[in-house]
Amino acid sequence: MALIVQKYGGSSVADADRIRNVARRIAATADAGNQVVVVVSAMGKTTDGLIELAGQINESPREREMDLLLSTGEVVSSALVTMALHAMGRPAIGLTGWQAGIRTDSLHRRARILDIDTSRITEELQQGNIVIVAGFQGMTEENDITTLGRGASDTTAVAMAGALHAEQCHIYTDVAGVYTTDPRIEPNARKLTEISYDEMLELASLGAKVMHNRSVELGAIFNVPILVASSFSDEPGTLIHGGAQMEVRNKVRAIATDTNVAKITVLGVPDRPGIAAQVFAPLAEAGLSVDVIVQNASVESATDLTFTVAKTDLQKAIALVRPVAKEIGARDCVASDQLAKVSIVGTGIQNAPGYAARMFETLYRSGINIEMITTSEIAITCVVAADHVQKAVQALHAAFELDKPEA
Amino acid sequence: MALIVQKYGGSSVADADRIRNVARRIAATADAGNQVVVVVSAMGKTTDGLIELAGQINESPREREMDLLLSTGEVVSSALVTMALHAMGRPAIGLTGWQAGIRTDSLHRRARILDIDTSRITEELQQGNIVIVAGFQGMTEENDITTLGRGASDTTAVAMAGALHAEQCHIYTDVAGVYTTDPRIEPNARKLTEISYDEMLELASLGAKVMHNRSVELGAIFNVPILVASSFSDEPGTLIHGGAQMEVRNKVRAIATDTNVAKITVLGVPDRPGIAAQVFAPLAEAGLSVDVIVQNASVESATDLTFTVAKTDLQKAIALVRPVAKEIGARDCVASDQLAKVSIVGTGIQNAPGYAARMFETLYRSGINIEMITTSEIAITCVVAADHVQKAVQALHAAFELDKPEA
Numbered sequence: 070m071a072l073i074v075q076k077y078g079g080s081s082v083a084d085a086d087r088i089r090n091v092a093r094r095i096a097a098t099a100d101a102g103n104q105v106v107v108v109v110s111a112m113g114k115t116t117d118g119l120i121e122l123a124g125q126i127n128e129s130p131r132e133r134e135m136d137l138l139l140s141t142g143e144v145v146s147s148a149l150v151t152m153a154l155h156a157m158g159r160p161a162i163g164l165t166g167w168q169a170g171i172r173t174d175s176l177h178r179r180a181r182i183l184d185i186d187t188s189r190i191t192e193e194l195q196q197g198n199i200v201i202v203a204g205f206q207g208m209t210e211e212n213d214i215t216t217l218g219r220g221a222s223d224t225t226a227v228a229m230a231g232a233l234h235a236e237q238c239h240i241y242t243d244v245a246g247v248y249t250t251d252p253r254i255e256p257n258a259r260k261l262t263e264i265s266y267d268e269m270l271e272l273a274s275l276g277a278k279v280m281h282n283r284s285v286e287l288g289a290i291f292n293v294p295i296l297v298a299s300s301f302s303d304e305p306g307t308l309i310h311g312g313a314q315m316e317v318r319n320k321v322r323a324i325a326t327d328t329n330v331a332k333i334t335v336l337g338v339p340d341r342p343g344i345a346a347q348v349f350a351p352l353a354e355a356g357l358s359v360d361v362i363v364q365n366a367s368v369e370s371a372t373d374l375t376f377t378v379a380k381t382d383l384q385k386a387i388a389l390v391r392p393v394a395k396e397i398g399a400r401d402c403v404a405s406d407q408l409a410k411v412s413i414v415g416t417g418i419q420n421a422p423g424y425a426a427r428m429f430e431t432l433y434r435s436g437i438n439i440e441m442i443t444t445s446e447i448a449i450t451c452v453v454a455a456d457h458v459q460k461a462v463q464a465l466h467a468a469f470e471l472d473k474p475e476a
Numbered sequence: 477m478a479l480i481v482q483k484y485g486g487s488s489v490a491d492a493d494r495i496r497n498v499a500r501r502i503a504a505t506a507d508a509g510n511q512v513v514v515v516v517s518a519m520g521k522t523t524d525g526l527i528e529l530a531g532q533i534n535e536s537p538r539e540r541e542m543d544l545l546l547s548t549g550e551v552v553s554s555a556l557v558t559m560a561l562h563a564m565g566r567p568a569i570g571l572t573g574w575q576a577g578i579r580t581d582s583l584h585r586r587a588r589i590l591d592i593d594t595s596r597i598t599e600e601l602q603q604g605n606i607v608i609v610a611g612f613q614g615m616t617e618e619n620d621i622t623t624l625g626r627g628a629s630d631t632t633a634v635a636m637a638g639a640l641h642a643e644q645c646h647i648y649t650d651v652a653g654v655y656t657t658d659p660r661i662e663p664n665a666r667k668l669t670e671i672s673y674d675e676m677l678e679l680a681s682l683g684a685k686v687m688h689n690r691s692v693e694l695g696a697i698f699n700v701p702i703l704v705a706s707s708f709s710d711e712p713g714t715l716i717h718g719g720a721q722m723e724v725r726n727k728v729r730a731i732a733t734d735t736n737v738a739k740i741t742v743l744g745v746p747d748r749p750g751i752a753a754q755v756f757a758p759l760a761e762a763g764l765s766v767d768v769i770v771q772n773a774s775v776e777s778a779t780d781l782t783f784t785v786a787k788t789d790l791q792k793a794i795a796l797v798r799p800v801a802k803e804i805g806a807r808d809c810v811a812s813d814q815l816a817k818v819s820i821v822g823t824g825i826q827n828a829p830g831y832a833a834r835m836f837e838t839l840y841r842s843g844i845n846i847e848m849i850t851t852s853e854i855a856i857t858c859v860v861a862a863d864h865v866q867k868a869v870q871a872l873h874a875a876f877e878l879d880k881p882e883a
Contacts, residue, residue: 131562152534
């Protein structure tokens with residue numbers, strides 16, 4: 070008998086009909102001879118509604134009470150999905166996050182799971198119950214309720230699958246799986262049947278919002294295969310796993326984009342040791358992530374230092390960098406936010422010859438200027454003008470034959 | 477420094493404006509130098525909405541999951557009221573029922589409080605916090621969430637006041653206090669400044685729905701003075717207490733009515749011992765309450781046995797009584813549901829001369845036929861035709877001078 074953990078997102082449980090649909094899928098999984106633990110999100114826009122209500126009462130509500138408030142949404146879903154299973158004659162029990170044994174630190178609204186005490190769930194499974202757990206929440210050592218951050222029901226599910234040594238974790242959502250690129254940008258985008266944890270992490274960090282990175286990281290740590298699929302169809306979805314055959318594939322798997330990109334250039338930086346550290350230290354202290362960093366070749370002992378930050382952080386970043394630039398004797402400091410990142414993603418492509426060259430040539434032939442380049446183990450990223458993103462994705466999707474079925 | 481427990485009902489926290497209003501009242505109580513623990517109900521019609529949603533999914537949902545579902549409504553209120561106090565700069569903390577230490581038995585949807593572990597609340601009060609507790613809920617020994625029955629936030633508040641040895645318990649609701657009778661029936665009805673626990677119990681059991689009986693009983697057990705008042709005005713309200721001066725007052729305090737009344741008469745019952753027990757045993761087994769019981773004088777060794785049940789239970793009751801009537805050789809079994817109870821209530825009136833006589837005479841002068849009579853320590857009740865209720869109440873209200881201010 071296999072143990073399967075399933076997670077259903079907010080749109081999958083948005084009303085009574087959809088809850089019944091979800092219950093049918095859960096019952097089918099149980100009827101196939103599996104033990105089933107289900108993690109549910111809040112119904113539809115419930116969480117947004119609660120946040121708005123809180124905002125009417127307090128412009129910056131304390132995070133502890135926000136957690137108390139928001140955690141109720143998932144508890145409602147857990148009760149209703151359980152009732153739907155009862156209506157179908159299936160034994161089931163609904164549990165809050167804390168009843169399910171999820172212990173977290175006390176960083177309210179972004180708590181981390183410290184530990185899962187699986188004794189209650191194990192007992193319920195042994196009694197033949199399907200267990201429906203409220204996602205996104207846990208409890209501190211002081212018995213205070215925490216939430217794990219927006220969309221973190223995925224995290225609950227993967228962590229639960231890890232703690233229970235589940236065979237698979239199914240993440241049911243409103244997309245059918247992981248695509249070679251955003252289908253709204255490239256209609257020829259194709260759904261992948263499988264992808265590695267590392268590739269998925271690159272895709273997520275580069276703006277492909279199928280799953281949160283924390284969930285994928287947890288999947289990798291516990292080696293839990295994660296199936297991402299739609300709860301509205303029976304299409305097969307995409308399996309995220311650490312299978313060995315991927316390690317040697319060396320193939321472009323997908324194209325990711327990120328339009329939340331701005332760049333800052335410090336012009337005429339004196340070329341002496343420690344300068345870069347001086348520029349980036351205040352940004353790190355303020356919690357601002359610096360992404361792509363390029364230092365141009367030195368001309369007469371002065372260089373230009375360029376780096377990207379999230380577009381949403383640009384004003385904060387420039388205010389921090391400008392005084393430092395003055396202090397170190399740089400000539401000027403300029404910014405631009407009409408930018409985007411386009412990346413090709415695939416395990417091992419950095420070390421395989423030809424991918425970078427083909428990427429640059431494809432962009433060149435499409436008349437797209439590359440402003441910056443960065444590489445990682447499994448991705449090559451070019452910063453281009455924001456209005457060139459669609460053209461770049463379509464050209465790369467064709468050049469790397471991503472519309473063709475997998476071998 | 478006095479400790480005050482306050483309870484705010486659903487209509488008092490129905491929206492953001494009302495929640496702010498409640499927060500102002502709580503803050504004023506704290507500013508007056510009191511420690512304050514507040515018990516809140518779910519916002520407005522939240523509980524009804526959740527019950528309807530559950531009904532769309534399962535016609536008879538399991539009570540355990542109904543409790544899981546319904547308990548969220550009060551948790552939302554507790555978070556929001558706490559946020560409103562924070563917005564006013566007051567230190568406050570929101571707690572669920574189980575966080576507040578409320579332990580119950582496992583009779584879901586009608587659980588009884590077994591014990592309150594006040595350690596968390598006491599600690600929060602010592603730290604200077606106003607404590608906002610989600611009413612209506614608790615937790616079993618097995619860590620399952622229970623609810624205490626409709627309207628039982630009153631019970632939470634009074635039990636909490638008892639456990640904390642609070643000076644007073646304030647029940648804020650949408651009525652201004654306890655009246656001499658229903659103001660919709662008798663416009664001259666007057667608000668009482670005080671009433672005894674026993675009188676209040678009679679009023680509640682006779683259909684005056686200001687507070688639930690369980691809360692008043694608890695108040696009497698713990699000797700917690702309960703102030704019932706409106707959260708929408710600063711009028712003084714009614715204090716329910718056990719003050720000694722009431723014991724000797726011997727005065728009609730109020731007139732209660734109950735229109736949920738039906739009567740069943742078993743005709744020609746053989747006059748031998750044990751017959752009444754045979755008739756009432758199946759009703760007791762089915763959980764149906766029998767109220768007024770009258771056995772007419774015996775005529776030729778057969779009597780008529782008449783009793784009242786709630787009108788809403790009549791069909792169930794008659795189905796149980798008919799076969800028993802046949803079995804014991806009664807002649808027939810008839811029912812009527814066009815009835816109501818009218819009662820005069822006041823400590824000691826049963827033993828004081830003249831009250832019963834004045835009641836019967838007043839009804840007689842108004843042309844109202846009395847179908848049945850019953851008395852208790854503090855009430856005299858007449859069953860009359862339902863369409864005579866208003867006339868009866870107005871006549872009795874005048875006869876016992878209830879429109880005159882208290883001495």
